[in-house]
Amino acid sequence: MSKKEWPLWEVFIRSKQGLSHKHAGSLRAPDEEMAINNARDVYTRRSEGVSIWVVESKNVVASDPSEAGPMFEPANSKIYRHPTFYEVPEGIKHM
Amino acid sequence: MTKQEALFEFLLRKADDSLILGHRLSEWCGHGPILEEDIALTNISLDLIGQATELYKYAAEVEDKGRTEDDLAFLRIEREYKNVLLVEQLNGDFGKTIVRQFFFDHFEHLLYEGLMNSKDERISAIATKTIKEVKYHLRHSSEWIIRLGDGTEESHDRVQASVKDLSRFINELFYQDEVEEILIKEGIIPDVKEFRVAFENNIEKILEEATLKLPEEKWQLTGGRKGVHSEHLGYLLAELQYMQRTYPGMEW
Numbered sequence: 001m002s003k004k005e006w007p008l009w010e011v012f013i014r015s016k017q018g019l020s021h022k023h024a025g026s027l028r029a030p031d032e033e034m035a036i037n038n039a040r041d042v043y044t045r046r047s048e049g050v051s052i053w054v055v056e057s058k059n060v061v062a063s064d065p066s067e068a069g070p071m072f073e074p075a076n077s078k079i080y081r082h083p084t085f086y087e088v089p090e091g092i093k094h095m
Numbered sequence: 096m097t098k099q100e101a102l103f104e105f106l107l108r109k110a111d112d113s114l115i116l117g118h119r120l121s122e123w124c125g126h127g128p129i130l131e132e133d134i135a136l137t138n139i140s141l142d143l144i145g146q147a148t149e150l151y152k153y154a155a156e157v158e159d160k161g162r163t164e165d166d167l168a169f170l171r172i173e174r175e176y177k178n179v180l181l182v183e184q185l186n187g188d189f190g191k192t193i194v195r196q197f198f199f200d201h202f203e204h205l206l207y208e209g210l211m212n213s214k215d216e217r218i219s220a221i222a223t224k225t226i227k228e229v230k231y232h233l234r235h236s237s238e239w240i241i242r243l244g245d246g247t248e249e250s251h252d253r254v255q256a257s258v259k260d261l262s263r264f265i266n267e268l269f270y271q272d273e274v275e276e277i278l279i280k281e282g283i284i285p286d287v288k289e290f291r292v293a294f295e296n297n298i299e300k301i302l303e304e305a306t307l308k309l310p311e312e313k314w315q316l317t318g319g320r321k322g323v324h325s326e327h328l329g330y331l332l333a334e335l336q337y338m339q340r341t342y343p344g345m346e347w
Contacts, residue, residue, distance in 0.1 A: 006129075027131050030242065037235060038131035041138050 008057040013049035101277040110150035111178035117143030169339040174322040181264035190254040197236040209285025244305025266315035
């Protein structure tokens with residue numbers, strides 16, 4: 001019997017209220033259709049979602065953790081990029 | 096036989112189908128071939144046990160003799176269970192479980208589509224809820240049939256052997272007697288004879304894609320609807336009923 005492992009898939013679920021798909025976890029499946037089925041069974045059995053995306057994990061391109069310094073630290077000292085220098089007039093709701 | 100008696104008997108037959116198959120699938124819990132499939136099989140098991148609960152509840156009301164859905168599920172003897180023989184067959188390997196499910200799901204799909212138009216509002220409501228679950232079960236088992244049949248040589252041979260073994264129980268799914276005749280006349284249930292051809296076309300189409308074949312041999316087994324079961328049901332009931340028999344009235 002073949003012991004070859006099935007490919008890994010990343011699962012993204014959009015909840016009823018949510019506007020975007022959020023990463024829910026990963027699972028193994030032989031192909032894309034079964035990946036959707038498995039995602040339905042594993043990640044939406046308590047009504048967590050109304051839409052599923054699956055992406056084979058090998059197709060996800062990730063940033064290199066050892067490059068975290070040059071990638072992210074320069075943003076730390078640039079507080080002026082945050083929209084906190086405005087005074088919000090009274091009476092403006094939902095800000 | 097009165098209409099009430101026929102309705103009670105029909106509900107019991109369908110509830111027993113769901114309960115016994117649900118119990119069989121629950122035996123996979125913790126033993127699935129992979130984590131994802133372990134969860135899938137137990138989800139389906141819970142769907143079936145949920146369907147059984149609704150059907151037993153209604154059956155108990157129709158019977159009106161003070162029995163509850165739990166009495167019907169747990170406190171009858173083997174000869175009083177009216178499920179078809181297919182659902183009590185042993186799980187075997189994963190492929191065999193899928194073949195058993197495949198035949199059952201294709202039948203249930205056509206039956207529950209018909210039951211949605213039942214003149215009995217309660218049955219129609221149960222069917223409307225159930226059909227969504229059945230459609231997913233059907234998709235799950237059909238996808239697996241294709242992958243196992245058209246998979247490796249070993250998966251093909253194993254699943255082909257199960258198709259041959261379990262096809263002996265197909266005819267009984269279409270069993271009809273006085274019970275069904277009365278209810279068909281009243282517009283409460285569909286006549287399953289009318290969708291026999293559709294059933295065969297549906298399964299043959301998928302079997303062909305899976306490079307599998309139904310056997311030529313047409314010998315068929317029957318007895319479940321009259322309470323005459325295979326040797327496997329007694330063992331299943333012993334486990335299913337143990338808690339209620341040992342601690343009567345127990346709740347948790």
